[in-house]
Every structure is written in structure tokens, then in C-alpha cells.
Amino acid sequence: MDQLPGKLIDLNDVGSGDDPKPKLLIKTGPMNVMRLVLSAGKSIAEHKAAKEITVQCVAGAVEFTTMGETLRMTPGTMLFLPPGELHSLMATEDSVVLVTKAN
Template sequence: MAIHHAQAGEVVSVQPLAGALAQTKTTTLVKSEHLEVLRLVLPAGKEIAEHQAKGDVTIHCLEGRVTFDVGGKSIEISQGELFYLHAKEPHSVRSIEDSSLLVTFSL
């Protein structure tokens, strides 16, 4: 079965998952030639090793708290905050609490 990605004009809910957070997996919401949007779900303590994206990235914390290590600095974001990374900027991520993030990549 193919994974459903939202089509232009389709409404997608990105409300906090609350009680469903622990049972929800990361999901790609939109994927096109130049853009990808996903809901990244991270349980508390989860770490994503240093990596980089081809294009610019925005990260909107929908719920929880996470720390990004970027350029020798640790930057924490929590619910309602948005974070931006330049293309090819090395970074790692660590979830402080159960969290979900809306991540947008330019491709």
C-alpha cells in the first residue's frame, strides 16, 4: 500500500498528539519535487546523530522539548517555537521529553 501524502489544497492536521504521542510514528505529510514536510515523533531520550540536509530546514515544535547541537551550541526548543537551519548545516537532535516536530525541508 502506498503512503498517502497530502495533495495541493488538502488540509492536514498538525495539532499536538497528546495522549496518542507514544503510539504515533514519524509520518511524511507532504512530498513534492522541491518540498518535504514531516511530523517527526521522538520519545524522551531519543538522539539523532549529527547529519545535514540538502536544503534549508524549519523545525516547529508541536509538543515536548528537544535540543539541537549546531555549530558548537546547544539550542533548546519547546512547544510553539520554531527553529531554522541553513542547507548543509551539521546538527544533531536529542529529545528531552516525548516530542513531535513539524519539519519542513527544501529539496
């Protein structure tokens, strides 16, 4: 991670390759910010985070399942989950998702 305070981060610069890996963009004492690049049809199985998280759709569209319902996330939408809440997601289009996790 080479991000410096006060500098722009291009969330759409996903590089090349068939299956880009999650990229840790910011790591500080209180939080981590990670970018996920998901090709259409790719899913992330049900899991949970130990602390609070926010999830924001930057590009594309994902079906996000949590708390007994599936929500369609599109650019400009964001959600918050409390610690330990089970969730999963599936990209319905090539997508970029930003996850902020409390440490």
C-alpha cells in the same frame, strides 16, 4: 501519504506503538514536510541536509545542537538551517517535531 490540499493535518495524531516512524505529511516539488515523534531520551545523531530546512517543536522539548551551541526547543519555537549545516537532537520529553525541507 494521503494529504489533500486545503485539509487539516492533526500533528498530534501520532498513532500507537512504542517507536512511531517519521511520517511524510506533505510532498511537493519545492518542499517536503515530515513529522517526527520522539520519546524522552531518544536522539538523532549528527547529520546534515542537502538543502535548507526549518525545524519546529510542536509538543514536548528537544535539545537541538547546531552551529556550536545547543538550543532548547519547546512548543512554538522554530529554527532555520542553511544547506549542509550539521545538527543533532535529543528529546528531553516525549516530543513532536515538524521538519520542512526544501527539495
